[in-house]
Amino acid sequence: MAKRLIPTLNRVLVEKIVPPSKTTAGILLPEKSSKLNSGKVVAVGPGLHDKNGNTIPVSVKEGDTVLLPEYGGTQVKLGEKEFHLFRDEDILGTLHD
Amino acid sequence: MAKRLIPTLNRVLVEKIVPPSKTTAGILLPEKSSKLNSGKVVAVGPGLHDKNGNTIPVSVKEGDTVLLPEYGGTQVKLGEKEFHLFRDEDILGTLHD
Amino acid sequence: MAKRLIPTLNRVLVEKIVPPSKTTAGILLPEKSSKLNSGKVVAVGPGLHDKNGNTIPVSVKEGDTVLLPEYGGTQVKLGEKEFHLFRDEDILGTLHD
Amino acid sequence: MAKRLIPTLNRVLVEKIVPPSKTTAGILLPEKSSKLNSGKVVAVGPGLHDKNGNTIPVSVKEGDTVLLPEYGGTQVKLGEKEFHLFRDEDILGTLHD
């Protein structure tokens, strides 16, 4: 059973971050409190070719925390873990503290 | 909880300016008085690659006051603050006194 | 309150010319007499990048009187004045006596 | 009142030729006899930029008699005269005796 996926072209493999429903002190967070649709980059493809054959590298890298669009992404199950594949241009930005 | 977002590609992060409903002297402004859909640029992406691999920088910069289109933009909540993500080509212009 | 707008990319800011309903001698002009949809260019953007990163300047300039398409244009109110934003390629031509 | 229009980009200003309903000898021409949709070129724009920023001149010139497509063209009234604006690529060809 395959455990690792190397994305092709400019695809990005992301493991979604499930926002905590309680604070660290155990207090239930209100349902509507800010739920960022974010995830951790697990693997990136080599990038796309531009019209002149140069390769345009993917704009995010392994380990980045990224903001994901509300829709889209292809679900991929590797073993028991669930991941999502996005195209580089659909990743909205990188998140930082 | 992430507090900062660096947009990807040619995306622009904007904090909308809520037009005052009263004048500085406290007089209620008529509902229909000119309501510019504007905002402050908070962060910009590195820009897009053109066909030859050159990067085309975003045409507005952090701190600019910009005129926004009536529709579009992706809502992003970072902590308690609300922002909107636009593509560079959707920003209509920069506003000046 | 912002009073000046510098358009982005190849956008053109135009102040529409309202055709006179009477002749200079005060005679009412027939409703259907030629009503050119025209305006004065107030400001232009820096232009668009072509595929090789060169900037293609806007084809009209501040002060030009231009023929506008029947439809399109984004309405923009700056203070009490009303303007319209067009893309360079939508301006039909420059008008001359 | 503007009397002259210089088209922008690759637009072509044409004055349509109204085919005679009678022969020079005054004989009524049958309704269906060949009615070429043609016109005289009055003014042409500077042309379009190609991807490398070169300007591609318009393929017809002032004074040419041209064959027009059945549909399309923007009507423009300058003073009492009626003209039509076409894009260069919509002009079908030049007519010669």
Next chain:
Amino acid sequence: MAKRLIPTLNRVLVEKIVPPSKTTAGILLPEKSSKLNSGKVVAVGPGLHDKNGNTIPVSVKEGDTVLLPEYGGTQVKLGEKEFHLFRDEDILGTLHD
């Protein structure tokens, strides 16, 4: 009355070949017998500009017998003769004995 048309860009002027309904010996050909939609090239345009401003000549020439698509083509009457205008890329091929 114009008698000659020089097509613009990559347009091709064709005079359709009407397939004989009888053999040379006068025998009626069955209705369904092979009816090639073909024609004679009468005039060709100078060709299209590619992205770098080079002109790509039309791929057929005056005098060629060409295979035409089942649909498309703009009808043009010059004097009493009927022609059809096609774009170069719509001509299917050249016919030879």
Next chain:
Amino acid sequence: MAKRLIPTLNRVLVEKIVPPSKTTAGILLPEKSSKLNSGKVVAVGPGLHDKNGNTIPVSVKEGDTVLLPEYGGTQVKLGEKEFHLFRDEDILGTLHD
């Protein structure tokens, strides 16, 4: 009556291979047994121009046995023979024993 067609641009003229309904020993083949939609390349066009005016040759050649898509292709009757015209990019591959 034209007997030969030289395709234009990147078109490919193919004579479809009708799969045998019986084995060489005369045994009826089951209706559903593998029916490859294939054909013999009879003639190819000179190829398409790319953006820089270079000609990209067609990827198959006369005599190749090719796998055809399930749909598409323009039927062409030359004399009593039936052929089909495909665009190069629609040919799925070349078949070999």
Next chain:
Amino acid sequence: MAKRLIPTLNRVLVEKIVPPSKTTAGILLPEKSSKLNSGKVVAVGPGLHDKNGNTIPVSVKEGDTVLLPEYGGTQVKLGEKEFHLFRDEDILGTLHD
């Protein structure tokens, strides 16, 4: 009867991997357990031409185990074996243990 297919352009010939319904020890796997839509690359085309006529090689190679999209692919039967043809850009990634 053709037994081998060499794909054209950037097409990829894949033999789908049918996931085992039982573990090696013979225990029935739950229907919903992770079913990766994957396959083995059997043959690849020469690649596509970019705008400058350079050939962009296919991003996967013979022998790779690849992750396939849920939909798409053209079914091809060669002899008794079933294969699927995909375009290079539709292959999601390469799978590794």
